[in-house]
Amino acid sequence: MLTLVIFLPLAVAVVLPAVPRRAVPWTWTAAALAEVALVAAMWAVHGTGGGVSFETDARWIPSVRAGYHVGVDGLSLPLLALTAVLFAACAVYSLRQTRRVREFAGLFLFLETVCLGLFAALDLLLFFVFFDLSIVGMYFVILLWGHGDPARSALKFFLYTFLGSLVLLLGFIGLYLGADPHTFDMVDLTRTPPLSGSPGLAGLTLLAVGIGLGIKTPVVPFHTWLPPAHTDAPAAGSAILAGVMLKMGAYGLVRIAMPMLPDAWRRYALVILIVGLVSVLYGALVALAQDNVKRLVAYSSVNHMGYIVLALGAAGYAAGGTDARRLAVTGAVTQMVGHGLVTGALFLLCGVLRDRAGSYDIGRFGGVARGAPVFAGLLAVASFAALGLPGLSGFIAEFQIFAGTIGAGAVATAVTGALAVTGILITAALFLRVLHKVVLGPPGELTPLVTDVRRPELAALVPLLALSLLIGVAPRALLDTIEPLSAAVVALVGR
Amino acid sequence: MPAMNENPADLAPELCVLLAAVLGLVNGLFLPRTKQWRVAVVCAIGLVFGLAAAGVAASRPDLMAFGSFAVDPVTHVTRIAVLGSTLLVVVLAAGEVRDHPRESEHYALILLSALGAMVLGATSDLLVLVGAYLLASIPAYALAGFGKDAPGTEAALKYYLMGAFLGVVMLAGVTLLYGVGRGTAYDTLRAGLADAPPAAMAAGVVALLAGLLFKAGAVPGHFWVPDVTEGAPPAIAAYVTTVPKIGAFAALFRFGAETAPGGWAPLVAVVAAATMTLGNLAAFGQDNVRRLLAYSTVSQAGYLLVPVAMAGRADLARPAVLFYVAAYAVTNVGAFAVVLACGRDDLAGYTGLLRRSPAAGLSLIVCLLGLVGTPPTAVFVGKVLMFGAALEGGYAWLAAVAAVNTVASVFYYLRWIVPLFGRSDGRPPPSRAPLAVAVAAAAVSLVLGVGSGIALAA
Structure with missing residues (x-):
């Protein structure tokens, strides 16, 4: 089978x-x-x-x-x-x-x-x-x-x-x-x-x-x-x-x-924690400086994958706090799924921009919401999912990662976890910046070219974001599947 | 110790090849020029019979024939790889020398040289080794200059001078080893070299290596490779970069494993690292695909020397060298077959090949990615075993050098792959027979990779 x-x-x-x-x-x-x-x-x-x-x-x-x-x-x-x-x-x-x-x-x-x-x-x-x-x-x-x-x-x-x-x-x-x-x-x-x-x-x-x-x-x-x-x-x-x-x-x-x-x-869990933290912060900061929306999403991936590495490092670092470490691993796996759905959607949305206007430059768009309301809505949902808004998959995953990392009961995990939270802030800033410039604001030179999403594009994007929403609202089915595995992994790494 | 015997039937595959070569030559004397293709058929039949005999022999227990000819897994793989790739080369050559005044001699020379390569890999006696070296080399010199054109003549001369010089050095080494080891058979040498003066033994081993590395196309005996590959007829280029190497690597491995001279591993490891690095660096700038393939074969020789260096140190060394050499042979012949099919030597000539002839393009992609070591091709399994042997033998640095070189090699193989996807400019489609060989080689490379378990178990 x-x-x-x-x-x-x-x-x-x-x-x-x-x-x-x-x-x-x-x-x-x-x-x-x-x-x-x-x-x-x-x-x-x-x-x-x-x-x-x-x-x-x-x-x-x-x-x-x-x-x-x-x-x-x-x-x-x-x-x-x-x-x-x-x-x-x-x-x-x-x-x-x-x-x-x-x-x-x-x-x-x-x-x-x-x-x-x-x-x-x-x-x-x-x-x-x-x-x-x-x-x-x-x-x-x-x-x-x-x-x-x-x-x-x-x-x-x-x-x-x-x-x-x-x-x-x-x-x-x-x-x-x-x-x-x-x-x-x-x-x-x-x-x-x-x-x-x-x-x-x-x-x-x-x-x-x-x-x-x-x-x-x-x-x-x-x-x-x-x-x-x-x-x-x-x-x-x-x-x-x-x-x-x-x-x-x-x-x-x-x-x-x-x-x-x-x-x-x-x-070497400390090294892994630090590598994760650096990826989180560096990815977010570099993404903030991008004007090419696709590069921006790419760097935000570095940031999002950094959370996973951070959580896995925490799972190996702290000796006690099995529950917290399990939470971290579960969060990491959830993050893999959530990030896959949301980033996939974001890249497909970038593809729509390129298809219509032939450019990824944030500065040349603006006020897209007027001509392409559905596109603007989808981009907004995807951005909010990526920045970890409650009710969407990113929140569930990142909440578990931070709860697990900070709660693992060691100074190093608490400090790195707390520092990594600032990554969320930067990510929020950068996605809001995209929404401001592309969706809202005065029309840019390429805005007239952006027509709304077509049916195949819609049919591809909606399920991805709907699944992200489903994980955000009713994560039980996913978490129940992952839980036994993360318990096993934490037990194995604790040998 | 395998039982001593003098039964000629144990040499059946070799005798098949010899018989086919002689029959081909005699037939050629009496056939009109336009009918000489029959000689190719005779030679091919001889090779097929040889393959069958080798297959039968592989299922029998190991033995030692005539006291100097080991019939063991190394020999089986050498025989099958040599016979199989020679068969492919004969098919390639058949189109090239059709109705040539000396067509029958051409096939006979290929077969005789292949016979030398087989004996080279099977012998466990230095004197037979020298004989095999000469048998494998001398017909190949003639073949390199077969076209009687300027590049061919230059290639043949270079090939001959280097071969003769390093052959003499090797003979001196054999003499020296005979002196200090009190024998030429490997089991005698093993005992004799253990208490031999280290300096004399080292000199002997190095001199012996000179000849074998020449055959293997490894540093420092690699200078002939690019010139011969570019100057000789393409089918012969495929031949000299494949078949003699099989014999040479088998011989190197056997010598290292059975006589276990001191300092073998570090010496060969350094040669291996130098060979793969030099081959790769030299391949970067090539715009002629035959020269590119030539340097690629040099770097492949470097990877192949890794398990040779680990002979006797790692359990994985023997499967690694045997599997890799067979995988390399079929992949390399496949790549040359595409060159022959397209009839172009410059990289630009391959633009749009995938559109023009999907079969040729795909075969080339499979063969080139195979040479990179991409799964699931056969060379991939060979490379995994090679890395495993290096790590098992405690030579992690060598594995790292090989890994870096593999990544570097991707670059020049991709330089050849990328144009394939371009627009076709309406050149004639590739010729049939070489194309069939290329497709067959690519398919074998894939099958051998996926079914490597069966091949390794045998």
Whole structure:
């Protein structure tokens, strides 16, 4: 069942060349919606229990004990659902796409398989295969459908994240060699953490894994690939890159780094806290200075991902306060989902601006609300969601993160947590600035060009924001799914 | 210790190749010029029989034939990789030398050189090693200059002079090792080198390495690679950058693992780091795809030397070197096949290839991303094993150097990939036979990557 879910998009991509050109976008949309239904069904079957469902463990490279091992649990299900929803939104959004539709749809279906596979993988080598393929797929999306200077941005993206993936691979091999018997299986590695006898090697392995995942997340100072890649990527590509692929890094931290290297994670938790804090503040401050709305959203992603790293650091730092640390981890996972939905929506909205006016420059718009009321409304909702207004997903996540971090019962977590709260303030300022300049205010030179959202765009955006609202108002279903997992992770990292 | 025996049937794959070469040559004497393609068929059949025999041999227990020819997993992989890539090269060459005055000699020379490469990888005796080196090299010199044009002649001369010089150095090394180790068989040397004077032994090992590194196209014996790759006919370029290397790496690994000379790991590790770095740096500025591929093969040789350096230190070293060399061979031949199919040497000639011929474009993308080490291609698994071997052997710095080099290599492979997506300017479509080889190689590279478990278990 899970294997079907993962490889269905790829299968559709393979038969896509045989589909008539006019039917390509609809085939893509149908496949993406089927994926949403399938993932929802899996979630319904899994329920809110702990443990792994839909597990498949097939031999792949037995001589190095790497297998095709996939399964879903409270951590992967929300992210699988996020992936399916975002890809469906991109498919709907791109219904009017005219440039190389077949290739575009094929590449996105391929990327969907890769992203779903990554979040379902329970084997390090399998995880890495999907991790690497996501880079290759996104490289071509930016290169072929990007604007501005796509070749340069795509190359920078490829080289930077590819370096990260190789460092990650070295870390994985360190875990493999540290385990006795040698294995790439995540379940085995989590059960008996490797390298527990040699703190130095464990620290180096954590460094490699941390840098590899940190580049992808991205955390300051490894974030410099992100703004150009986002600015020059097509709207749907940006939405996937920010909404799904940035989560791979944070997901890897929760799935791999914390449970497999608990000692090292605890020992270097302060470093992780500080890296998270710096990402929060630096991302927010740099975003404040941007005039390009897409760059602004990109930097705000650095800020939002920083909260996740901060929470995960806090979960490893404090010795006592299990409840608070659990809260922090739950908040971090909720933030991954919420940020994916909201940032995906924001990038699609940026795409609407570019589609109409060919520019991202905040200063050249103004008073858009008059000519495009629906667009203005959507942008307002998305901005409020991003700045953490209660009633939307951002609030639930960030509240838990701060409550968990500050309440974890140590001076360092309390201080970093309190400092990170100022990030919220800056984010609020920057999104309000966008609303002021673009939606309200006197008309800018490009304002007449901005017509209201069209039906496919609306159909793509509304579900994303509605889900954010749903999480904000009734988070129970999501939190109940995550809770058992965060309890397990906190217990594992506390070993 | 495997049982000693002198059963010629244990050399069945080698004999198949020899027989095919001789039959091809004899046939060629009596065939009219327009019918010489039959020689290619004879040679291909010989290679297919050789592959079958090698497959059968791989399922039997290990043994030692004639006291100097080991039949073990290293030999099996060498045989299969050499025979398989030679088969692809013969198909590539068949179109190129069709109705050439010396068509049959061309095939016979390829087969004889391949035979040398097979023996090179299988032998566990220094004297046979030297013989195999000469057998693998001398036909290749002739092949490099086969076109009788200026670039080909220059290539052949350079290839020959370097090969002859480093071959003599290697012979001196063998003599020295024979003197201090009291034997030429590897198991005798293993005991003999343990209490040999270190300086003399080191000199012998270094001199021996000179010849083998020449065959492997690694630093410092790499100077011939770009010139031969650019100057020789393309099919021969594919051949010399693939097949002799397979034999050379198998031989290097076997020597390192079976005689365990002191200082082997650091020496080869430094050579490996230098080779991959130099190959990558030199590849950056190339606008000629054949020179680019040539330097890419140099850097690949560097990665391949990593597990060779770890011979005897890491359990992963043997699967790493064997899997990587086979994966590299098929991927490299695939890339050259696309070059041959398109008939263009400049990067600009590949603009819009994906539109013009999706099959050629996709094969090239698979092969080039494969050389980068992107999953799920075969080289990816090879690279994972290579990194694993380096870390297991305690050479983390070497793994880091290899990782940085891999990232750097992305740059020049992408320089070739990016134009593929551009607009086509209506050049003729690629020729059929090389295209089929390219597609087959790309497919094998993917299948070998996904099904690597089966290949590694065997």
